[in-house]
Amino acid sequence: MSSDHPLDRPVWSALTGRQSHLTLKQGAALRFAPDYGLFAAAPDISAQSMADLAALVVAHGDVALVEAEGPPPIPGVAVRTNAVCWQMVADEPNEVGEAAFAFEDLxxxxxxxxxxxxxxxxxxxxxxxxxxxxxxVGVKLGGQLVAMAGERMRPPGHTEVSGVCTHPDHRGRGYAAGLMLEVAARIRARGEVPFLHSYAHNTGAIALYQALGFDFRRELVMTTLTRG
Structure with missing residues (x-):
């Protein structure tokens, strides 16, 4: 499970780096505190590390791993979901231009x-x-938040674009694309590289991300673990 590139193990890179202050720890295993997120990681797949991961699940609830492959069977926990994800990176600057709609910092x-x-x-x-x-950042209409995009994991030198969503009644207006470009531009202005994750089967979303300058980097597996 070791890797020289922080995006090969994005959760571990984030939890042992800039976001370590948001973590809960059990032995060698780490996770975001539940109010922040599901994501967890361990340094390796040794029996002790997997036991520590299981203890995190028992103590604090479900976790999600994002790794090159799913974990081995872990006593005391069960796999709730398992899905292949695309990790995509925007290495080159995107032309943001003037947004066609008003947005604000949330x-x-x-x-x-x-x-x-x-x-x-x-x-x-x-x-x-x-x-x-x-x-x-988000779009509000009549005081109601109808679209947003933001940041999530922050491995060294990178920040993940995440939380991209639009209310079903307000789709088709370019909100998601415009907000993503703004978030990516702000990340790049800090000297970091924007990246994101998408389920591999979500071809519509992937096509949008590619149009916005995000390129496929590698496949990863997102595994959600629950109490066995």
Missing amino acids: AEADAPQMLALATLTAPGPFFARTHQLGRF
Whole structure:
């Protein structure tokens, strides 16, 4: 499970680096605190590391691994879901231009609406404090948040674009693309590289990401573990 590139093990890279202050630890295994996210990782697949991972699940609930392959069988836990993901990276700058719509930076006061929108549209795991993992921008109409995009995992030199979603009543207006480009531009302005993950079967989303300058880097497996 070791790798020289931080994106080969993005969760481990984030949890042992800039986001280590958001983690819970059991032995050698780490996870985001549940209010922030599901993601967890261990240094390797040794019996002790897997036992530590199982203890995290028992103590704090389901976790999600994002690795080159799924874990071996782990006593005490069960696989709830298993899916192939595409990891995509925007190495070259994108032309952002002037947005065709008004958007704004989202703040703590927007947290209830952010959680409600993510719960409705299911862009990926999103919890009460997921919005605190990075900066988010959004579109509001009549005071209602109808679209947003933001940041999630932050491995060294990189930041993940995530939480991209649009209310079903307001799709087809370019909100997702415009907000993603803005988030990616802000990441790049900090001297970092934007990246993202998409389920491999979500060909529509992948086509959008490619049009926005994100290129396939590698396949990874997202495995969700629950109490056995």
